[in-house]
Amino acid sequence: MTGASGTEPAQDRVSTGLPGLDQVLDGLRIGDNVVWRVSDLDDYRRFVAPFVAAAATTGRRIIYLRFGQHPPLVSGTDNIRVVSLDALGGFEAFTSQVWRLIEEHGRGAFYICDCLSDLLDAWATDTMVGNFFRVVCPFLFELDTVAWFALYPSRHSRTTLDRIRETTQVLVDVHRAGDDVQVQPIKVWRRQSPTMFLPHREEAGRFVPVTDSSDATRLQAAIEQHQVHSQPLLDYWDRLFMELAQTPDEPADAGGLTDICDRVLQVLVSRDPRMLALARQHLGRDELLTIRSRLVGSGYIGGKAAGMLIARSILLNCDPSLWQQCLEPHDSSYLGSDVYYAFLVHNGLWPAIMRQRCAEGYLTEAPALRAGILAGKFPAEYRAELERLLDHYGQYPILVRSSSLQEDGFGNAFAGKYDSVFLVNQGPPEQRLGALEDAIRQVYASTMSEDALVYRKQRGLDQREEPMALLLQRVNGRFHGQYYLPDAAGVGVSRNTFVWDRDMDPAAGMVRLVMGLGTRAVDRIEGDHACVMALDHPSRRPFRNEDESFRFSQHLVDVLDTAGAGLITLPLSRLGEAAADLPLDRLGEQDRAASSRARELGLPAPVWRLTFQPLIRQGAFVSRVRSLLATLEAAYQHPVDVEFTVHLSDSQGPTFNLVQCRPLATLGESAAAVMPDPLPASQLLFANQGHFMGGNINLQIDRIIRVNAEHYAQLTQPARYQVASLVGELVRQAPAGQRIMLIGPGRWGTSSPELGVPVRFADIAGIAALVEVAERSGEMVPDLSYGSHFFQDLVETGIAYVALFPQDRHCEYYPERLLQFASDIRQLPEHSDLLAPGVVEVYELESQPLSLSADVVSQQLACFVPPPATPD
Structure with a gap:
């Protein structure tokens, strides 16, 4: 700490209450x-x-900040306020509460x-104890307070003790050897005497310095003898895992092992009761020690990492004969959630965090x-660990993934x-380390994106702790x-609520490949x-003929260009020219x-279409994916959503690398829709055979935009954004x-205005239903992107999705009838330099709501004016 020099005025002096100690x-x-x-x-x-x-x-x-398990130090009186704090809510919640308390009481x-x-x-x-002190101590100093703290040095690492010493103004050791208690100042900021x-020994209220070196030596020897059997100065975290490693895995000690595993799970894997229950069942001592060996820093590994590890253990435990052969070993590392907080504290960002956590600063401070996160530096001890991590991966590409505490849990996918x-991970070590640090900063900074903040607020999570851990994976390929x-x-879901054929079973699951x-x-693919x-009818497609199947297939491929460009998209034809060893004959068909x-x-031939029919006909792929999804759904007792990669082996058939598993967001098993039979022709806005997502729908619509x-x-592109x-x-x-x-043309939320309306999902998250219409001759x-992040957003916010293809014989659409259905109509915008009135139409229906069923x-599926109720 630093401060002004010179002699302090008397009013700046404070007594310890003991004149001898003041001296x-x-x-x-x-x-x-x-x-x-x-x-x-x-x-x-x-x-x-x-x-x-x-x-x-x-x-x-x-x-008096009361949070310890020991008896109270003081009692409340007229001028002593006792404030009870709960540290179990986590570092951020506890530190924020103390920060607000200090703000409330102000100076003095x-x-x-x-x-x-x-x-x-x-x-x-x-x-985190050290980080708490590094946050709170400077704030207390700024507000002209005096604050007292205690700690047991034998329970902390040297790094933490050093950081506390560096931050505080006064540090005093109290040594005890039997009844001999002595006080030794270690740091007294800007004060000094011989x-x-x-x-110092206390003698009748006086503190007498031990000036005889012989006495001092004897005292030190007695203290060291008393401490000889104490634990070395290790982080409590390290001692916890030492205890786990040393607990015997024997029936006689089963209770002790269960207890220490549970303690570790609650600080390493999750706080969510349902995820903890899965972890207790499927992650044992060996798995936890393996996680620790791959962990940079300390703290939680986050929801994405926990889901992946639990899912892998479920498969290997439930059907080892299949999955020990077909599930590839993962090669993942983890950046603990404590590293995120340490990064914020190290870069002096905690005051900004506190401003952002206030309602008025939630979006404006972000x-x-x-920017502060993107410009931040990493503490030296973590940089060294990141260097060792890169040594492990060599020059294989790496994927740096978010794995926040709340991510991929029950009810909150954060998809x-x-x-x-993606990192291509090429070049000299210092260049690769710099790229890795940039990637980590980018993921950290994404916690402050407007999309993420609005999502958290809409789901009531804006005041809950959300530390960002990271999952680092060797890219499979x-x-x-x-x-x-x-x-x-691919993305697989164990419950397919987008079945386009009445013979399909939703319980069979579905894959986007x-x-x-x-x-x-996982993303909506533009163009x-x-x-x-559908895994029960994998060869069926929602297309009318082979030409349509080829047209609506994958033509572009995302790859990593290790020569420097990183993540790029290439046309399949160009990639095929550059890489003759691609397994196109196992993934596609020739378009004759x-x-x-x-x-x-004179162009390259043959021309391949990625229909994946050879993979389907081979048989093993479909059966293995169905087994994977069914096994995980049974263990989770809830539909699941997984991400995986496929390795095509000549000897073993397709093998899988499971990279993510989370509970699937669903709209729930709502009651069957009630539709009049026949539908009232003049009262119908639209009707469709299929092409909707989310299960049964029963909605009343009060307004249509x-x-x-x-x-x-x-319109021009700028006008479309308007x-x-x-x-x-x-x-x-x-x-x-x-x-x-x-209701709008093409794709809502597209990043390409020529394909639809480029709204941000955060702007439309309060709606009840979203309708996409095929317009302008196709x-x-x-894009019925079931299983994508867009779909997750729709389902988590309870939004029904409908796609209309007016030229299809199974679709009826009468937008002109909105004029007769609505009680009030507005043509917008009324005044604009870019837009003429009528681009956006608003129809008020509250006097006669429409039914969407x-x-x-x-x-x-149909949207219609409901018939009058029949009198009883």
Whole structure:
């Protein structure tokens, strides 16, 4: 700490309550944080009492922060406020509560704190105890307070002790050897005397320096003899895992092993009761010790890492004969959640975090905080561990993935809300380390993206702790010259609520499959298509003929260009020219007509179409994916959503690398839809056979916001973004509880305005239903991207999805009838430099709401004016 020099005025001096101790320390100063390192809490308590009494006589406000498991240090009185704090909520919640308390009491308050070492029982790592002190101590100093703390030095690592010493103004050791108790100041900021830092014996209220070196030596020898059998100065975290490793795995000790495993699970894997129950059943001592060996730092590994590890253990435990052969060993490492907080504290970002956590700063403070994170530096001890991690991976590509505490849990998928970053991991070690640090900063900064913050707020998570751990994975795949990619990748869901044929069983599950990196399986693919496969009828497609099947197949492939470009997208034809060893014959079919034309024109041939029919016909792929999904759903007792890569082996058939597993977001088993039979022809807005997602739908619609396709098609790209902004504003300004349906051309939420309306999902998350309409002869076509991040967003927020193809014989659509259904109609925008009125139409229906109904069994969907109720 630093401060002004010179002689302090008398009003800046504070008494310890013991004149003899005041003489040793030259008194206390306003702003002092005083840390007592003790072996017995009574040695702290005996100094607290006179300090509190002296402060009370001067009329000081005294706040006692009560969080320890030991008996109270003081009792509440008129000028002593006892504030009980719960550390079990985690570092951020506890530190934030203390921060707000200090803000509330402002300048000049005095503080007494329980023993900091008791926080270890809640946090399991003294790294965070040190970070708590590094956050709170400077804030107390700024507000002219005096605060007292205690800790047991034998329970903390040297790194933490050093950081506390560096941060505090006064540090005092209390040594005890039997009845011989001596006080030795270690640090007294900006004060000094010839004997200040010697041990001092208390004699009749005086503290007498031990000036005889013989006495000092004997005292030190007695202290060391007393401590000879104590634990070395290791982090509490390390001692916890040492205890786990040393606990026998024998029936006689089963209770002890269960207890230590449970303690580890609660500080390493999850706080969520349902995830903890799965972890207790499927992660044992060996698995936990393996996680520790691959962990950088300490703290939670986060939801994404926990889900992946639990799912792998479920498969290997439930059917080892299959999955020991077909499930590839994972090669993952983890950056613990404590590293995230240490990074924030190390870069002085905690005050900004506190401003951002306030309601008024929740969104406005985020951009500056994001910039601060991107400019931050890593503590030296973590940089060294990251270097060793890169040594392990060599020059294989790495995927740096978010794995926050709340991510991929029951009810909160956070699908696509936080960043994942591919690293080609090429070049000299210092270049690769720099790229890894940049990737980690990018993922950390994504916690401050507006999309993530709005998602958290909408789900009531904005005030809950959300530390960001990271999952670092060797990218599964092979080198094809300069390009690196897996043979195939996919998303699988164990419950298929987008069945397009009434013979299909939703319980059989579904897969979205692509060649190359799985980015094209989890995101809406602009201008391209993943293979959507119902696992009970894998060869059936929602297409009318082979030409349509080829047209709506995957034409672009995401790969890693290890020559420097990183993640890129290549046309399949170009990739095939550059990499002759691609397994195209096992993933696709030759388009004979296109191949013939290519030969005539002197172009490369044959032309391949990625239909994945050879993989399906081979048989093992479908049976193994069905087994994987069914096994995980049974263990989770809930539908699941997994991400995986596929390795095509000549000897073993397809093998899998499971990279993610989470509970599947579903709209629930709502009641079957009630639709009039026959549908009232003149009262029908639209009807469809299939092409909806989310299960049964029974909704009342009070307002429709429609983007007029004819007008929208004439707009420039900037004007289309203005339309998206206008739609978002209309949704945000709608009365609470109003059920809104959006209707628009092509794809809502697209990043390519030529394909639809480029709204942000955060702007439309309050709607009830989303309708995409194929317009302009197929140029703006809906994307039924079931299993994608977009779908997760829809289902988690309870939004029904419908795709309309008016040219299809199974679809009826009468937008002109909105004029007769609505009680009020607005043509927007009314005034705009870019847009003419009528691009956006708003139809008020509250006087006569429409019904949106869908039945997943019959695959019937309709939106209509409900008939009048029949009198009883």
